[in-house]
Amino acid sequence: MHNIKRIAEVAGVSTSTVSRVLNHHPYVSEVTRTRVMEVIQELDYIPNINAVQLKVGRTKVIGIMTPTINNYYMQIIKGVSNAGKEQDYQVLIYQTEENRDLESAALELLRQKKVDGIVILRRMLDWSAVRHYTKYGPIVTCEPLKNKEISSIYLDHYEGFRIGLEHLVELGFEKIACTIGRKNSVNSQRRLQAYYDLLAARKLPVNEEWLLSGIHTVQDGMRAFAKLESLKERPHAIMTTNDLVACGIISAARSKGWNVPGDLAVVGFEADESQVADAMGLTNITNPLQQIGQEMFRTLHRQLNGQPLEPAPLSFELKVRQSTMLIPPTN
Incomplete structure (x- = not known):
């Protein structure tokens, strides 16, 4: 497998320039950017995701805990996914079938640093059990909940x-x-x-x-x-x-x-x-529903970046x- 050093040698640039291109840094000339991207394509270079995650401390993945996948939940999931794409995030859907052991397994993904945050669409576990995992990353739900540690994006x-x-x-x-x-x-x-x-x-x-x-x-x-x-x-x-x-x-x-x-x-x-x-x-x-999903992701993203929460107006019509x-x- 080729690495950044090899790409730099073939492209005739420094390794830091290759890194800037890979990270979409604005201060790279279009000529240089084009040359580096051509070499990346020629060498069929694929970034080491684990190394990237280790460097930035993020997986760029949001876990979604859902009891099932139906029309209702898919709209929320779509909202989470679409908002996530704007920030280069992917979603991992974990279907639990209302099984507490599977719900615990989904929450373990957060503790194991396999996801940056968890969206809970519905759960059977007590909130006290869920709250334990907030020390590993943000959790947000669309169930009604008044809790300082778990955010709720909910319409009554x-x-x-x-x-x-x-x-x-x-x-x-x-x-x-x-x-x-x-x-x-x-x-x-x-x-x-x-x-x-x-x-x-x-x-x-x-x-x-x-x-x-x-x-x-x-x-x-x-x-x-x-x-x-x-x-x-x-x-x-x-x-x-x-x-x-x-x-x-x-x-x-x-x-x-x-x-x-x-x-x-x-x-x-x-x-x-x-x-x-x-x-x-x-x-x-x-x-x-899609707007609810979008706000759930945005809430997680703000928490990950230490930003204040900004609730969006949601209403039935x-x-x-x-x-x-x-x-x-x-x-």
């Missing part, structure tokens, strides 16, 4: 669900169903709380048969509609977990001859970038489309 799903439910209530809908994903997750609990709080405040009926959990996919949405259709007392509107669920509900409803929103108004909760909301005419709450545009039924 209570507010997102409240916006969607308020929209339905303001249109005059009174019989409102809702779907959630994992019943015991923090986000699901906050969504349910928003549902109960809003209906209680507006003195609207709550029917436990209208609350459907474990609903994540298009197929789940279709099954959810089938259950609601079978009820003696049917809801006239539904607030859903994500856009894919909403699309499954709309598809199943239309296949049964239901009019959306005449017979059933539907609101989605954006969890992907597939633009299904536009295609299906779906009113939805936009959830800035209601986008009204055809799935809620008609006057609700009165019967």
Whole structure:
């Protein structure tokens, strides 16, 4: 393998000049830079990554701990990755399947200096166990957390669900169903709380048969509609977990001859970038997942460089489309 000294000899420059070229130093003439890069290509030189990391004290890798890889988490991961590329960082995705041993193994990457920081999308370990690893590098999560040692970039799903439910209530809908994903997750609990709080405040009926959990996919949405259709007392509107669920509900409803929103108004909760909301005419709450991911990386990067944190404004937004545009039924 060729080294910097050999490149310098062939290019007719000093080793420090080769180093400046490799490190994108601005004070190198274009002629010299071009010559050095030509020699690097001719010799097929590949930098010793371990030596570079040892020199700078960084791996230029961020670890991402995720329970699974789905539409929701991939958007956050994409945000982390895109922001990381701007700083020449790569991401290492560690899928844990909600296994505590695998989560501990992911955190060990930080202690072993194989990553510079860890992004936690969801975890089963107690925060006390996670906090132990902050002495090896920064950790940031998108779960709600008030902790001086672990940063949290988080949007309260209570507010997102409240916006969607308020929209339905303001249109005059009174019989409102809702779907959630994992019943015991923090986000699901906050969504349910928003549902109960809003209906209680507006003195609207709550029917436990209208609350459907474990609903994540298009197929789940279709099954959810089938259950609601079978009820003696049917809801006239539904607030859903994500856009894919909403699309499954709309598809199943239309296949049964239901009019959306005449017979059933539907609101989605954006969890992907597939633009299904536009295609299906779906009113939805936009959830800035990629922006959350970007801010998670930027928070880690600031901490690595000893810079003050600068929280960015993040918010949900209601986008009204055809799935809620008609006057609700009165019967």
